[in-house]
Amino acid sequence: MSSRLKDVAALAGVSTRTVSNVVSGTGAVAEETRARVQSALDELGYRPNVAARNLRAGRTGLIGLAIPELHSPYFGELAGMIVEAAQQRSWTVVIDQTFGDREAERRLLEGTGGRLVDGLIISPWALGPEELTGRSRDVPVVLLGEQQAHGVADRVAVDNVLAADEATTHLLSTGRRRIAAIGVQPHLRNGTARQRLSGYRQALRRAGLRPEPALERAVTTLHRKHGAEAMSALLEGDERPDAVFAFSDELALGALHVAVERGVRVPEDLAVVGFDGIEDGRYANPALSTVVPDKRQIAERALQCLADRIYSPASTVPPLDIVIPHRLDIRASSGRTG
Amino acid sequence: MSSRLKDVAALAGVSTRTVSNVVSGTGAVAEETRARVQSALDELGYRPNVAARNLRAGRTGLIGLAIPELHSPYFGELAGMIVEAAQQRSWTVVIDQTFGDREAERRLLEGTGGRLVDGLIISPWALGPEELTGRSRDVPVVLLGEQQAHGVADRVAVDNVLAADEATTHLLSTGRRRIAAIGVQPHLRNGTARQRLSGYRQALRRAGLRPEPALERAVTTLHRKHGAEAMSALLEGDERPDAVFAFSDELALGALHVAVERGVRVPEDLAVVGFDGIEDGRYANPALSTVVPDKRQIAERALQCLADRIYSPASTVPPLDIVIPHRLDIRASSGRTG
The missing domain is CATH 3.40.50.2300 (Response regulator)
Structure with missing residues (x-):
């Protein structure tokens, strides 16, 4: 695998570390460099062995997306963009519909039923700040929408x-x-x-x-x-x-x-x-x-937050409050x- | 667990086998009986230990849903109903968007990347009958839509x-x-x-x-x-x-x-x-x-087909061609x- 990584790096004219950062969605990579690496990846048909790498790290390669309802056009469009952005990071998305149900939201946040996903993106409707604060889940969570996050998790929303x-x-x-x-x-x-x-x-x-x-x-x-x-x-x-x-x-x-x-x-x-x-x-x-x-940016920023938390679990960066343009x-x- | 199953059976006035059939989505259960069992399940808050049962059977409890695009209202509505119907069977849905791309559809059907899902529901746009026939995937597949299935898999479509x-x-x-x-x-x-x-x-x-x-x-x-x-x-x-x-x-x-x-x-x-x-x-x-x-019925029948194939892998029932009313x-x- 490392020789393939070298091929991509040579073609893009960057270090293998930069290629690795682009592939895993970690680290700061300039947009122009990222684009060059991406086209080298595409040209060489490079497919990282994500499954094996995840297994070694105790990860599943799955991320959860919990939204009130898929049949609403807004959430349908947003879910489509999140699935697409996740695929680019070699993640597979598990979708749950909560229908704004308090119990469904709590269950997802607390993560009963075994640790299936490496991270969770959730748009809570029914849970208030105190429940969000009290959550015991051990995987990174990104909140979509306007509830007060009180610094318990990264949050992505418009003003x-x-x-x-x-x-x-x-x-x-x-x-x-x-x-x-x-x-x-x-x-x-x-x-x-x-x-x-x-x-x-x-x-x-x-x-x-x-x-x-x-x-x-x-x-x-x-x-x-x-x-x-x-x-x-x-x-x-x-x-x-x-x-x-x-x-x-x-x-x-x-x-x-x-x-x-x-x-x-x-x-x-x-x-x-x-x-x-x-x-x-x-x-x-x-x-x-x-x-x-800007739904595309909601999807991108939410996944970037998850990637940062998943790949740098020891990070001391406090929860982010990201305002998306409209x-x-x-x-x-x-x-x-x- | 079996005493819990007994409680549900007693409350619903049916055998434990019937409860088990309703829970696993297998076997023929009359609609009226199914409703009675379901309300007994709800009343007693019965939650089958699906994860453990699946693990013993070598299953993941995940099913794949591959559709061209989530942001189309038709597929958004249908995906919502499939996720909902899957939840009732204690299955979690992994969604892939193919964008009608030939390679994406082939990859999903051939199942590269490890056996993540127990079954797959796919709505192919780009693949023709010969590719569908030649597939080597070892998990049950249900086709949605109008391509000729030529008896390679169960198929659910309107006329x-x-x-x-x-x-x-x-x-x-x-x-x-x-x-x-x-x-x-x-x-x-x-x-x-x-x-x-x-x-x-x-x-x-x-x-x-x-x-x-x-x-x-x-x-x-x-x-x-x-x-x-x-x-x-x-x-x-x-x-x-x-x-x-x-x-x-x-x-x-x-x-x-x-x-x-x-x-x-x-x-x-x-x-x-x-x-x-x-x-x-x-x-x-x-x-x-x-x-x-009848999208609700498309979702229901597709899941029923998958359940029958997953839980009865030795079944000799030939691939079904199910026509959904409109x-x-x-x-x-x-x-x-x-």
Whole structure:
């Protein structure tokens, strides 16, 4: 195997140590160097004997990915990118769906049932900070999302307050004044909805508006169905909103469907902005404006954190809090009008 | 463990053997009995020591699921159901994305890299019958989809010719005569597109119409983007179609987006029907008519096949060819008009 490693190093014009770092996903390697090594690896068809190496190190080569649900487009897209990024590191991904169930999340975090995986990426919905702190699992964990991690594990998330503020500010800039928020989730421990609500209110207040309870609609899930129900309720109210900021694209698509079906003109009478940047929104009628988290980077950074913890178990680097960039894609559903 | 099994059996009023069959997913158990056993299992919180049992039998408790892409809504929904159904059998699912890549599919089927999984569910896109026949893998395999299996493995699929015929016949019944087909895929070995095309042509011929090459549009992927491109080309042609049958919902949603954006009235001027029954279509504007395969049953039957092969390795039952039911959901995009 070492002669093969040498071949790759020679072709890429780097040391074997650098090749080894690229293959194992450890150490600091400049992006340009990494790309050169990768193309040398590809050209020579180098396949490290990961299974044997893992076995010697007491590792399985498997990492766990625990998400609330695979059938949601956001988590489907994200899981696809995580599986892809893991394959590049010769890891195989074991996927668990928790459905936001408290017990399922706790079980995964505590790792009953034997040590199957070398590390775990989890997006908890039901567990609060105290359970996350109290976890006894002995493999590295990376948290996805907005719960307070309190320094118990690496955490990867977007700045939800800022993103929600930007989405709401965009709606205000098009002249909207009665902006509804769909997606409040008082029953979840996960802070996502709370942070998006807080960014929404912050933008309203900055514009001199007072948040109205009647415009803040709670939902039991982030699915289209509940976005549709919330929109129906808003349209049946005394004073209709002139805009909706939905806390997920699925909620926004449900709301959009109900509005269009009832003859509400979008964006003229009602502007709609979602959150997640899923592919569906781009082809909706009208196309959906949305906050787009850089999902590719969520996948990359989460795996890089895991690699660092798995390959350097004695590391004293404190848990990281990684903020992923996002952007606002403005499309026809909130396009500036006349 | 056996006394626990007895408790469950007593509570459910069945034999311990029946409980054991339900737990392992083997043997024929009536649905009503299975439900009674399941609620007894739940009530007593019975958790079989699957890891230990598997270890004794030389099994890992893992099954592989190889699909072209997780981020496609169809495969995301299906993967979610397979993971869920696997959890009920105490199996953990290892997911691989092949991106329809020939080498990736071959590697998975041949099982290089050690025997990680006890069985494999694969939806091949690139491999043809001869490669499927020549496989040397020693664990049970279940094929999802329409490639000819030639008796090499259990296969689970819908009747695509029939389903496409029904979708086209529905469009004919609303008075459409220039029905385009979007989704021809001459570059893939997988027979899905070929079968749907053949069902489409069969329905046209039965109605006395001749299939027109200009109305049969090829695509490189089943994504929205390529449905949108195909629709643009059709709208720019000399004679516009009055209906579109798209071979996937994603293609249909891309086509729908372009049509609505250009002011084509759907369904008055153009009726659209898709295939897959994904959640997006229900909330599209207008809501998308679609052929809905029973995905829950695909997941269930595929796992049942694997269980039978894994737990009865000496079985002489020849490979099964399981046809899954489908239905046509008619919504606003092809609703009868006038």
